[in-house]
Amino acid sequence: MTTPSWHSLHGDTLLEGIPHGVVVMDRDLRIVRHNHAFEEVFGPSHGKFCYQVYKDREEECPDCPARATFADERQRVLEESGLDLHGQTVHYMAQLTPLRDDGDEVSHVAAITTDLTTTKRLQREYQTLFEKVPCYVTVLNRDRRVVKANEMFRRTFGEPRGEFCYKLFKHQHRECEDCPAAKTFADGGSYTSQHVGTSRDGKPTHYVVSTAPLLWGDDEITHVIEMALDVTAVTQMEAELHRASVFRKALMENLLDAIVVTDENERIVLMNKAAEELWNADRAELVGKKAPAEILPKKLQQADDDETVLLHDTTISSLDGETIPVRLAGINLHEKDKLLGGAVIAHDRREIKELEREKITAERLAAVGQTVAGLAHGIKNVLMGIDGGMYAFRSGMQKGDNERMLKGWQMLEENIDRISTFVKEFLEFARGRKPEVKLVDPNRIARKVVDLFRDKAAMAGIVLEAELQERIPFALMDEDGIHACLDNLVSNALDACEICDSPDRRVVVRTREADGKLILEVADNGAGIDYDIRKKVFTTFFSTKGANKGTGLGLLTTRKIVQQHGGKVSFESTAGEGSVFRLEFPRDRLPSLDDDETA
Amino acid sequence: MERPADKTVLVVDDEPNVREYLTMILQDAGFNVVEAGDGREALELVRETPPDFISLDLIMPNMSGHKLLYELRRDKDLARIPVVVVTAHAGDEMGKEDLQDLLDNRMISGPGTYLEKPVNPRNYVQCVKRALGLEIEDAGEEKIDLREELQDSMGQASPEAMKKALEILRRSQEDS
Numbered sequence: 001m002t003t004p005s006w007h008s009l010h011g012d013t014l015l016e017g018i019p020h021g022v023v024v025m026d027r028d029l030r031i032v033r034h035n036h037a038f039e040e041v042f043g044p045s046h047g048k049f050c051y052q053v054y055k056d057r058e059e060e061c062p063d064c065p066a067r068a069t070f071a072d073e074r075q076r077v078l079e080e081s082g083l084d085l086h087g088q089t090v091h092y093m094a095q096l097t098p099l100r101d102d103g104d105e106v107s108h109v110a111a112i113t114t115d116l117t118t119t120k121r122l123q124r125e126y127q128t129l130f131e132k133v134p135c136y137v138t139v140l141n142r143d144r145r146v147v148k149a150n151e152m153f154r155r156t157f158g159e160p161r162g163e164f165c166y167k168l169f170k171h172q173h174r175e176c177e178d179c180p181a182a183k184t185f186a187d188g189g190s191y192t193s194q195h196v197g198t199s200r201d202g203k204p205t206h207y208v209v210s211t212a213p214l215l216w217g218d219d220e221i222t223h224v225i226e227m228a229l230d231v232t233a234v235t236q237m238e239a240e241l242h243r244a245s246v247f248r249k250a251l252m253e254n255l256l257d258a259i260v261v262t263d264e265n266e267r268i269v270l271m272n273k274a275a276e277e278l279w280n281a282d283r284a285e286l287v288g289k290k291a292p293a294e295i296l297p298k299k300l301q302q303a304d305d306d307e308t309v310l311l312h313d314t315t316i317s318s319l320d321g322e323t324i325p326v327r328l329a330g331i332n333l334h335e336k337d338k339l340l341g342g343a344v345i346a347h348d349r350r351e352i353k354e355l356e357r358e359k360i361t362a363e364r365l366a367a368v369g370q371t372v373a374g375l376a377h378g379i380k381n382v383l384m385g386i387d388g389g390m391y392a393f394r395s396g397m398q399k400g401d402n403e404r405m406l407k408g409w410q411m412l413e414e415n416i417d418r419i420s421t422f423v424k425e426f427l428e429f430a431r432g433r434k435p436e437v438k439l440v441d442p443n444r445i446a447r448k449v450v451d452l453f454r455d456k457a458a459m460a461g462i463v464l465e466a467e468l469q470e471r472i473p474f475a476l477m478d479e480d481g482i483h484a485c486l487d488n489l490v491s492n493a494l495d496a497c498e499i500c501d502s503p504d505r506r507v508v509v510r511t512r513e514a515d516g517k518l519i520l521e522v523a524d525n526g527a528g529i530d531y532d533i534r535k536k537v538f539t540t541f542f543s544t545k546g547a548n549k550g551t552g553l554g555l556l557t558t559r560k561i562v563q564q565h566g567g568k569v570s571f572e573s574t575a576g577e578g579s580v581f582r583l584e585f586p587r588d589r590l591p592s593l594d595d596d597e598t599a
Numbered sequence: 600m601e602r603p604a605d606k607t608v609l610v611v612d613d614e615p616n617v618r619e620y621l622t623m624i625l626q627d628a629g630f631n632v633v634e635a636g637d638g639r640e641a642l643e644l645v646r647e648t649p650p651d652f653i654s655l656d657l658i659m660p661n662m663s664g665h666k667l668l669y670e671l672r673r674d675k676d677l678a679r680i681p682v683v684v685v686t687a688h689a690g691d692e693m694g695k696e697d698l699q700d701l702l703d704n705r706m707i708s709g710p711g712t713y714l715e716k717p718v719n720p721r722n723y724v725q726c727v728k729r730a731l732g733l734e735i736e737d738a739g740e741e742k743i744d745l746r747e748e749l750q751d752s753m754g755q756a757s758p759e760a761m762k763k764a765l766e767i768l769r770r771s772q773e774d775s
Binding site: 391529 | 616661
């Protein structure tokens with residue numbers, strides 16, 4: 001064994017290049033040189049004695065290995081523990097080498113000191129990482145047997161006991177076709193692939209498996225480290241997401257309502273079959289392009305950015321120019337504050353509109369039918385009045401009773417008057433008039449009616465007032481018609497109050513908006529209607545107001561006008577407490593300006 | 600033998616003309632008559648001074664005849680007062696159910712318990728008299744009424760029925 005000469009070690013560069021602490025001491029054990037790596041552990045040591053530096057002692061150690069090296073001039077390696085510059089225990093390995101001077105005498109000893117404390121820590125750290133990392137870590141040999149496994153693996157699969165990797169993970173008896181460990185053994189590279197294994201309780205488990213070679217020098221790879229991450233939960237979520245997406249697509253596609261989804265730049269990203277049909281469009285051509293005005297009409301853009309616009313009764317134009325009645329909703333899609341895009345949902349109302357029109361016609365015909373049937377009965381009372389008049393006149397004449405004759409004559413006159421009023425009103429009712437529809441303020445009509453009856457009510461000592469909901473939207477209505485309806489109801493209510501002796505009598509005209517309906521109400525606390533009369537209120541020319549008060553046509557006319565507006569009349573009444581008559585107009589059934597309907 | 604002058608009839612109807620007419624007929628037949636314009640007024644009158652007979656309209660404000668009858672029948676004393684219902688609505692949607700209900704619940708029963716408007720004055724008076732057990736008029740007047748009745752039924756008859764009647768009349772003349 002050749003021993004390097006002291007001079008050959010004499011360069012700072014060489015000394016500093018060694019990644020270990022190096023000191024050179026003379027025969028007195030005094031340190032004459034050391035490198036930076038040494039100083040990092042033991043502090044500046046030049047001129048100090050070896051035992052002072054390594055052990056913080058003031059006397060030479062018994063069995064000093066340096067002394068031995070001076071004596072036998074041999075290299076030796078030893079493990080020792082001492083104290084570092086901070087006073088902490090430090091384990092080190094020292095290799096002592098005798099250095100010869102020019103006269104070939106051993107004049108110095110070099111100690112190459114390796115701090116074992118760091119290595120041990122690293123070992124511990126590596127061990128901890130290996131054990132605690134939250135995935136299955138194993139070391140495989142070339143046979144794919146698991147020679148070492150971490151804590152998580154052992155917890156799940158038990159001690160590997162040299163079992164095959166594929167047996168443990170997959171309950172398989174043969175190596176997997178795409179074994180990443182095999183690839184790593186072959187070329188030393190790292191590989192990652194997905195595998196489906198079987199958990200201990202037999203459930204399929206999804207893994208992402210990575211392998212890396214464990215290298216010991218330049219030798220052939222004898223072991224591979226394999227990490228398997230259980231991604232079953234993620235895979236399940238992916239599958240769930242996929243299912244949800246398939247479900248959503250099928251739902252959208254088969255929905256009867258038309259749906260168009262756009263991105264934040266109003267480019268169409270999705271259009272379902274119903275939308276294709278409604279707008280008579282070819283989605284293959286439209287998707288990816290900016291939505292045309294037919295699909296994204298201006299009326300949907302009027303709303304605030306974060307609001308959903310819902311237009312119950314509106315129209316759209318198809319791409320070939322057809323006007324289609326729809327219920328239209330525009331939705332802005334947000335994720336937090338970011339606008340992702342929008343959706344337009346359109347419900348085709350052509351069929352419903354047709355049905356509604358038919359229903360309104362049918363209701364109207366039914367009302368006319370009932371009215372005609374009622375006419376004969378309504379006339380009976382008049383006929384009896386005429387009979388009475390004739391009886392009184394004739395018997396008065398026979399008896400020479402002038403007063404009775406006069407009474408008879410009066411009765412005849414009255415009833416003939418009633419007949420002519422009756423016929424006139426009936427003709428009016430039957431002929432009707434073409435409603436002149438325009439945008440009107442329902443509150444204005446209500447106020448006008450209240451003004452009209454104010455004097456009459458005051459004279460009868462009845463309070464008449466209006467309770468109007470503020471800012472009710474205007475409605476397309478026949479103003480005169482609605483006026484006539486309220487006239488009738490207010491007039492009835494005043495009559496109901498007049499035949500009742502309560503001291504605090506009042507009639508209230510109300511307007512309000514609820515559930516997409518415009519509601520007009522006339523309430524009174526007058527006589528009310530008996531249960532047995534209530535059900536007949538609309539069926540015939542019915543009047544309980546006594547002679548010269550009404551023909552019983554008022555409510556029928558009211559109902560007819562309300563029906564022309566797509567609405568209905570209802571009422572609640574309790575004998576002795578009063579009545580509420582209610583006209584309800586669903587906004588989406590109100591006539592439109594282009595409705596060409598005649599009464 | 601009791602006479603109409605011993606009896607008081609309450610006429611209940613909301614139509615003043617009808618009320619006056621019925622009153623005249625009854626007064627001409629010799630009855631004492633009181634009037635009421637609706638059910639409630641009638642109930643008050645009946646409770647004050649029970650009449651011997653009530654002529655009752657069904658459909659009226661404040662209290663219908665239907666309801667009034669139920670009120671009267673609940674009271675043991677008033678329940679005995681005979682009633683004839685005079686209605687314009689015996690056969691139509693408005694009155695049929697009420698009338699049927701009254702008949703079904705025996706609120707009114709027996710022949711001549713309801714008359715349909717317009718009423719024949721003679722039938723009306725006979726109906727009241729029968730219910731009160733009074734003597735019905737002599738045959739002289741009967742004849743006149745027969746002619747009236749014939750006229751009535753002719754007014755309602757179909758042309759086919761008239762033809763048939765005419766044939767029967769001719770045949771009976773040939774036979775005699």
